[in-house]
Amino acid sequence: MSTLEEQTQGDVLAGEEDGGSASLTTPARLGAYVRRGGVIVPILTTLIAFIAGGLVVLVTGHDPFSTYKAIFDGTGLQWVFPWVTGSARSTAAFNLQQTLIATTPLILVGLAVAFAFRAGLFNIGGQGQYTVGGIVAVWLGSSFAGLPPVLHITVAVVGAALAGAVWAGIAGALKASLGVNEVISTIMLNWIAIWAGVYLFGLGGPLQDAHQPSVPTSSSVSASAKLPVFWGNAQLQGLHIGLFIALAAAVVFWVLLNRTRLGYEVRAVGLNPDAASYAGMSVARNYFRAMAICGAFAGIAAAMDILGWKFSLFTNDIQASSVGFLGIAVALLGRNTAIGTVLAALLFGALQTGTSDRFLDPSVFNPNLASNLTWMIQGLIVLLVSTDVIALKVLHSGRGVSLVFKRRAAREEAGR
Amino acid sequence: MSVGAIAVAPGRVGAPRHLGIAGLILAVVAWVITLPPMLVRTAVPSAIIGVLAMLAGAIAFVGDERRLGSGAIGLGLLAIAGATGNTNSSVAHLKVVFTWSILVAAMLRYATPLLLAALGGIISERSGVINIGLEGMMLMGAFFGIWGADVLHSWVLGCLVAIASGALLALVHAWFSIHLRANQVVSGTGINFLALGITGYFFIADYGSNGTPSGISQVPGVKLPLIQHVGFFGGAIGNANLLTWIALLLVPALTVFLFRTRWGLRLRAVGEKPRAADTVGLPVLRTRYFAVVASGMLAALGGAYLSDAFVGSFNQNMTEGRGFIALAAVIFGKWRPVGALIAVLLFGFASALGDRLPTFSQSAATLFQALPYVLTLIAVAGVVGRSRAPASVGIPYVKE
Numbered sequence: 074m075s076t077l078e079e080q081t082q083g084d085v086l087a088g089e090e091d092g093g094s095a096s097l098t099t100p101a102r103l104g105a106y107v108r109r110g111g112v113i114v115p116i117l118t119t120l121i122a123f124i125a126g127g128l129v130v131l132v133t134g135h136d137p138f139s140t141y142k143a144i145f146d147g148t149g150l151q152w153v154f155p156w157v158t159g160s161a162r163s164t165a166a167f168n169l170q171q172t173l174i175a176t177t178p179l180i181l182v183g184l185a186v187a188f189a190f191r192a193g194l195f196n197i198g199g200q201g202q203y204t205v206g207g208i209v210a211v212w213l214g215s216s217f218a219g220l221p222p223v224l225h226i227t228v229a230v231v232g233a234a235l236a237g238a239v240w241a242g243i244a245g246a247l248k249a250s251l252g253v254n255e256v257i258s259t260i261m262l263n264w265i266a267i268w269a270g271v272y273l274f275g276l277g278g279p280l281q282d283a284h285q286p287s288v289p290t291s292s293s294v295s296a297s298a299k300l301p302v303f304w305g306n307a308q309l310q311g312l313h314i315g316l317f318i319a320l321a322a323a324v325v326f327w328v329l330l331n332r333t334r335l336g337y338e339v340r341a342v343g344l345n346p347d348a349a350s351y352a353g354m355s356v357a358r359n360y361f362r363a364m365a366i367c368g369a370f371a372g373i374a375a376a377m378d379i380l381g382w383k384f385s386l387f388t389n390d391i392q393a394s395s396v397g398f399l400g401i402a403v404a405l406l407g408r409n410t411a412i413g414t415v416l417a418a419l420l421f422g423a424l425q426t427g428t429s430d431r432f433l434d435p436s437v438f439n440p441n442l443a444s445n446l447t448w449m450i451q452g453l454i455v456l457l458v459s460t461d462v463i464a465l466k467v468l469h470s471g472r473g474v475s476l477v478f479k480r481r482a483a484r485e486e487a488g489r
Numbered sequence: 490m491s492v493g494a495i496a497v498a499p500g501r502v503g504a505p506r507h508l509g510i511a512g513l514i515l516a517v518v519a520w521v522i523t524l525p526p527m528l529v530r531t532a533v534p535s536a537i538i539g540v541l542a543m544l545a546g547a548i549a550f551v552g553d554e555r556r557l558g559s560g561a562i563g564l565g566l567l568a569i570a571g572a573t574g575n576t577n578s579s580v581a582h583l584k585v586v587f588t589w590s591i592l593v594a595a596m597l598r599y600a601t602p603l604l605l606a607a608l609g610g611i612i613s614e615r616s617g618v619i620n621i622g623l624e625g626m627m628l629m630g631a632f633f634g635i636w637g638a639d640v641l642h643s644w645v646l647g648c649l650v651a652i653a654s655g656a657l658l659a660l661v662h663a664w665f666s667i668h669l670r671a672n673q674v675v676s677g678t679g680i681n682f683l684a685l686g687i688t689g690y691f692f693i694a695d696y697g698s699n700g701t702p703s704g705i706s707q708v709p710g711v712k713l714p715l716i717q718h719v720g721f722f723g724g725a726i727g728n729a730n731l732l733t734w735i736a737l738l739l740v741p742a743l744t745v746f747l748f749r750t751r752w753g754l755r756l757r758a759v760g761e762k763p764r765a766a767d768t769v770g771l772p773v774l775r776t777r778y779f780a781v782v783a784s785g786m787l788a789a790l791g792g793a794y795l796s797d798a799f800v801g802s803f804n805q806n807m808t809e810g811r812g813f814i815a816l817a818a819v820i821f822g823k824w825r826p827v828g829a830l831i832a833v834l835l836f837g838f839a840s841a842l843g844d845r846l847p848t849f850s851q852s853a854a855t856l857f858q859a860l861p862y863v864l865t866l867i868a869v870a871g872v873v874g875r876s877r878a879p880a881s882v883g884i885p886y887v888k889e
Contacts, residue, residue: 129690133690133694195674197674197678247866247869247870251556251870253869253870254820254869256621256674257816257817257820257865257869258866258869258870260813260816260817261817261862261863261865261866261869262862262866264810264813264859264862265859265862265863265866268855268856268858268859268862269856269859271855271858272852272855272856272859275851275852275855276851277850277851277852278852278855398678398682401675401678402678402682405675439693441689441693441698442690442693442694444689445685445686445687445689445690445693445805446686446690447686448682448683448685448686448689449682449683449686449687449690450686451682451686452679452680452681452682452683452684452685452686453679453683454679455675455676455678455679455682456661456665456671456676456679456680456683457679458675458679459665459666459671459672459673459675459676459679460665460669460670460671460676
């Protein structure tokens with residue numbers, strides 16, 4: 074399989090070389106670059122971003138070391154150290170549960186963005202797909218009380234996945250049939266989804282909770298649809314099994330992409346749509362399929378949050394949520410691979426928990442400042458990832474994609 | 490497809506197109522006649538005009554004007570539905586919601602920040618650099634505009650501080666996307682995150698949880714002496730904000746600059762065929778730097794309008810996606826200033842209507858907030874046709 078694949082992939086790349094009109098889409102180029110950077114570039118990127126964030130802390134009159142120490146303590150990651158014992162250990166365990174709860178949806182939305190990258194598409198619509206997934210999950214989860222738990226959870230999760238797939242599929246279909254740029258359509262679909270949610274659960278909305286007529290929120294998820302907690306106290310928001318679903322999704326992502334015909338076609342289209350089309354693959358169909366799969370990942374992410382710990386959806390929560398946007402940062406830092414996405418999601422999940430006002434010691438650093446510090450660090454990471462093209466040029470000059478790049482540049486210079 | 494193409498003789502190529510446009514206009518007429526001042530109280534005339542609009546759209550569709558045709562059909566359906574709704578609601582309600590002078594004034598208020606940012610977006614994209622970071626640059630202007638006005642006790646200086654902050658962030662975007670040849674969409678996304686963090690951080694650090702104080706020097710309105718008290722015009726534009734007028738005046742100015750001056754020609758050449766531009770001695774990279782920085786300045790001025798003229802205060806993430814609407818307006822308007830103006834007026838009108846509707850129906854008002862995005866989606870997919878971006882937008886330029 075792998076040799077055949079390499080061979081055919083070589084053909085695809087050769088097509089890029091020979092075919093005068095062949096072109097790599099920008100996200101495809103980025104995706105290809107990103108996969109060739111190994112682990113050094115992401116680690117360097119993260120370090121630089123943290124140092125820059127520390128400088129901001131220093132300039133504004135705080136101690137960066139104690140600040141980062143307090144943030145780290147808030148994440149609960151010290152639980153892995155065997156010398157942390159007693160009450161410190163139980164606090165750390167609780168904090169770590171919260172970090173992993175935050176990591177779960179980030180893995181899934183990260184996969185949603187990464188899968189699109191591999192197909193040569195830029196899915197900025199993770200937020201919208203996450204939102205419609207959440208709407209459907211809370212609606213299904215709060216209806217049909219009394220179903221057997223396994224069935225009820227399955228119905229709600231599959232419903233959310235389908236909703237996300239349909240939402241992303243709109244962008245995929247528009248791209249496939251009319252050539253509409255998916256960056257634009259997914260941005261628009263994000264905001265449409267958010268306002269639709271505010272309408273549905275807002276005061277007077279059709280799905281607003283009938284038990285609390287003055288609160289703009291959904292009905293609560295019934296007990297039969299709640300995900301079981303496997304670590305910690307279920308009453309105190311322990312860690313739910315969604316983490317395993319997210320990790321399983323990462324495995325599915327890898328298998329789908331690397332061991333199935335669908336994944337092969339998606340990657341071929343991502344690497345070079347013209348060559349893939351020449352080889353008999355339908356570019357349009359693959360754009361649509363790839364987007365639908367992305368949306369399913371994002372929809373499941375929302376289902377994990379709703380059925381795992383939120384249990385209802387407030388309209389201001391819909392408007393304030395940024396999980397889907399963070400998925401972009403997660404996928405890029407994770408180099409659009411399954412394992413990378415999981416690790417990047419853990420980093421961002423830990424940052425999110427460590428800087429939240431529940432877990433950061435306010436006597437060391439104001440949590441409201443810290444959450445904005447997190448945005449800065451995330452922004453810097455995304456900015457630096459966007460350019461590691463430069464770092465990669467140094468690391469991998471003359472290899473693989475950079476060769477394709479040189480050819481492309483040469484052809485562009487020839488004026489086509 | 491091919492049959493249709495053959496059936497349309499070369500001389501008649503324009504006909505389906507004009508029919509499609511006529512269909513769109515008819516659809517709007519079908520809706521408007523049920524509103525004040527005309528207030529037709531039965532849906533029959535609207536239904537007839539709406540069906541005519543859809544018929545025109547259908548003929549245009551068959552004549553291979555698919556996007557325009559389907560747009561007219563869709564808008565015709567919407568117009569009939571809207572007109573039926575209007576005739577079923579009370580005249581008093583309609584008069585409250587559709588007080589045209591107030592609606593126009595509100596439309597201009599909503600459109601101003603969008604217009605400034607969209608004009609910036611046009612400059613940047615015409616030079617070949619995608620600017621997803623408009624949102625972040627706007628946010629910078631929104632915070633540093635009101636911060637500058639507060640600290641320096643002057644809205645003029647506040648606007649200058651805003652412009653400087655937008656320029657600085659744009660310079661970062663320019664450096665990454667021009668010099669380092671980064672992916673421009675990713676770089677812009679990073680810019681947005683960064684701006685969210687920077688403005689939030691300094692907002693909390695400077696103002697804490699109390700928010701910006703009241704009594705900050707604000708950008709004033711322009712009282713037009715002659716028409717300030719003249720009925721419709723007085724209410725609509727008699728006391729519009731100074732920045733609204735500046736934004737509106739920038740539309741013809743930028744149109745002339747882009748399409749009638751050598752500098753505009755050079756800017757567009759750099760965005761279309763950078764290699765050719767380079768060959769004749771134009772400084773491709775420098776031009777792009779100027780364009781991106783100019784776009785950041787305009788977007789930030791739009792943000793300053795938002796905080797220091799429209800709302801009068803700042804709160805975290807106050808732009809709430811307006812930069813993305815501006816981006817939509819750039820595309821909706823086919824990368825032309827006048828097109829962007831039409832787009833932002835349309836979006837501004839939807840927002841203004843959404844503001845007036847809660848007296849009538851809270852749910853409907855919420856749905857109206859989504860209208861700009863729905864319209865843009867429909868427009869990008871259909872009515873405006875396949876809008877063509879500058880040929881080299883998003884592609885970093887490598888000098889030999």
